[in-house]
Amino acid sequence: DDSSSSPWNGSNGRQLASLLATVAIAIGLGASAPPPFAGRGADPSVVTVVDGALRFDGGSTDAGRVQILHAGVWGTVCAHERDARTVATVACRQLGFGAATGTMHMPAGSGSSSAPQWLSPLVCAGDEERLVDCKHPGWEAGSPGAQPSSTCVDSLGVRCLACEGDACAAYSVPVDISGVLPDPSLVTPAFYNASAFAPALRLECLSRWLASISPELEAEDSADGVACHVDHFDPPVDSLDRSPSVGSVDIMAKDDDHLLVGLPDPFHPSARSAYVFGDSLADEYANRRAALKAHLAAHTHDGTRLRDLVSRGVLQWNAAGIRRQPLLSALNASSYEIGLIRRLYLSPRVQVVADLDAAVGAVGASEDRSVHDPAAHDIADELRREGLATIDDYGLDIAALNATIDAAFATVDARVTSVASNGASMATRAQLDALAPLIANSTINAAVRAYLGPDAVLDGYKAVRLAENATREENIAGMWHNDRAGNRLKLFVRLHDVSPNPQDGGHPTMVARGSHDLLHFSFEGYEHSRFTPDFVRSEYTVASLGGPAGSGFIFDTNTLHRAIPQGSLGRTVVVLEYHSAAKCPVIQTLDLPIPCPSGDQRLLSAHERNFAHPRHHAALSASAVAASASPEASRTAAVVNAAGGASEGAAASSGPPTVGKPAAYALVAGHECMEWHPLTASPREDLLTINESVRVPSVILEREGEPHRILEAIAALPSLTSTLTSTLTSTLTSTLTS
Structure with missing residues (x-):
C-alpha cells in the first residue's frame, strides 16, 4: 500500500516494526531469522539471541x-x-x-x-x-x-x-458418566479400542444447568457440571440378518474391491490426493480400507443397507467426509445405520465430537428464541445453510479497540502475547473493554444459541495479527483446513479495511460454503485436516471475505477454510469463540487432544460468562428489536447495533459492564441486565412504548407482586432527542427508586 495514510508506511510502520521486534526479545526470537513483521524501517539488529x-x-x-x-x-x-x-x-x-x-x-x-x-x-x-x-x-x-x-x-x-484463576473453572467442572460405561476413564479407551464387529457407542451429554430448565430431565437447578450417558446404537429395524457370514475372509484378496462398489471408498489411494500430507496417510488408509472390506465381506447385509441409503440420497460423501444433515434428516440419531457408518468410516475422535455437537444446526426450541429478532434469525439460518454469515457493522468503537490492542502488542509480556512460526502470526489475550457491547449483544447471542444449541457460551476472545508476508509452512492456517474441533463458531471483527481480493495483499479469510456439514473421516492429526486447493474448489463454492473496519463474519470452524499467508499488508482482527457449554469440559475430562477451547485466547472468567450468558435465563427469548430495525436486512449480512437487533447507524457504548447492588443495574447498551439478586419468579419480556416513533426493549420482573421495569439500550438509539432522553432518564430513575 503506497498510500501515505497507510498505518504500514512512514513513522507508524517503523514504530510498529520496532515494538514487535521488542516483543520478540522477550519471547526469544533470535537473530538467525528476521523479527516478526520485519518490514519498512525495521532493524533486525534490535533482536538479541537468547x-x-x-x-x-x-x-x-x-x-x-x-x-x-x-x-x-x-x-x-x-x-x-x-x-x-x-x-x-x-x-x-x-x-x-x-x-x-x-x-x-x-x-x-x-x-x-x-x-x-x-x-x-x-x-x-x-x-x-x-x-x-x-x-x-x-x-x-x-x-x-x-x-x-x-x-x-x-x-x-x-x-x-492460557488459563488462570476462575477462568479455568469452567473446564474442570464435574463430568458424570452413566450407562454402559460408568466411569469417565473408560470412555476414550472404549471408543479407540472397540472391535470393528462390536456395537457402536454413542455419547449423550448435557450441561446440568441446561438440564435444570428442561422439563423432561431431572437435575438440581443450582448444579454445575455435565451429565453424560453412554449407550449402544439401536439394533436394525429391518429383517436383514446382521450376523457374520460363514467361512473365512481373505481381506487382502486382489478382487475384493467389488465389495465397495456403490459405497463410499474414501480410503482408496486416489482419495489421498485431496490431502496436502496425503503420502503420510498411505499406511493408515490402506489398513482402514482393508478393515472396511473385511466387515462388508463378513456382513453382506450391512453393504445392502448402505447401498440403500446411497440410492435414496441419504448417504453422501466426498474425500473429506460424509454429509451430516442428510443422515439426520432421514434417520434417527440412534439408528443402527448411523452407528454402522460411524464405526466403518469415522475415527474415534470424530465420533466423540459428533456426539458432543448433536444439537448443532437443529431447528427446535433454540430457534424459537431468535424468532423475535429478525437479524438473529437470518444469521442462524445462514449458518445452518452455509456455515457462514457476514455482518456489515458490529457497532463497536474500532478506534478504542485498536488503541488497546496496539498497546498490548507493545507490552513485553509473553503471558498475554503469543507468537507462531517466527512471527508469521501473533495473538494477544489483553482485556478489551471496548468489546463489552458485542459480548452481551442479544442478536449475536440469540443467533449463536439458535445454531449451536441453547447452552452455547462464549469461551473467550483474542486479537490476531498476521505478518505482511509468510509461507504456508510458517503458517499452517494458510492451508485449507478444519480446526479439528467439530462444530464451533468463531466471530471475526475487522479492525481495518480488508480487500476480498487476495492479490491486494490484505490476507482475506476464505471459507468453503457448505463444508460445515461434514463428518470428517478423521482429524486425529494435522495431516488428516489439511486439504489441497484443487480438491476444495472442485467440491465447494469459495467465499473470499473482505470488508471495511467494524464489519466481520461468523463461521463454523468445521468448514474448510484458510487465511491467505502471503500479502503486502498486515492484518489485525478480533476473534470470539463459541462452543456448547458441555463440550470443552467433556473433552478435557476425556483427555482428548482437541483445541476446545483454543488456547491462545483470553478465556472469560466465571463472572463474565454468567453476565454474558445468564444461566437462569437460557430459555428466554431474545430482547425485542427496536422499531428502527431495517426490514430490508440482507439474508447474508446484517447491521448489528450494540444493543442487538438490526438498525441503521446505531451508536455504540464501549464502556465495560458494571454490576452492583440490586438497584445498580448495568445500562451498557446491549446488556440484558440479568444479574438479579432477590429473584422469586421467572422474568418475562415486554415492550414499553415511549411514544409513537420510538419503541424501547425492556425486561419486566414480578418480584413480590411488584413490577420492576428496566429500560435497555437507551444509548444505542440514534434517533432520541435530548428531550426524549431526559424523559427516559426521569422515568428510569423514578422506576428504580420506587
Missing part, C-alpha cells in the same frame, strides 16, 4: 512443534511418551501459558522440519521454569555429525492453554 528461548513452529499461536534456540540456531526437542506431558507442561509455562492440554505430532513438511534436534531425550519434574532446567544429555546431540537418538525420534509438539 539461548534456551522457545517458540512454536509450523502450527499456531497456541500449539505446534517446540523449537529451542541454541548458538543462534533453532532446533527441536524430543521426549519419550511417558515423559512428554510433563515436558509439555514446562514448555507451555515458559511460552507464557498457564497449562498444557496435550502433546501433538506435526507432519513432515510443516514448519522447519529439517532443524537439528537439540535436546533428546528430555525428562522434566514439572516444576521447572525453562526446558533447559530439565534433565537432558546436553546440546551435543544436535551438533553436526552427531548420531541422533535411537530411542527418541519424533520432535515434540505441544498444545497450550
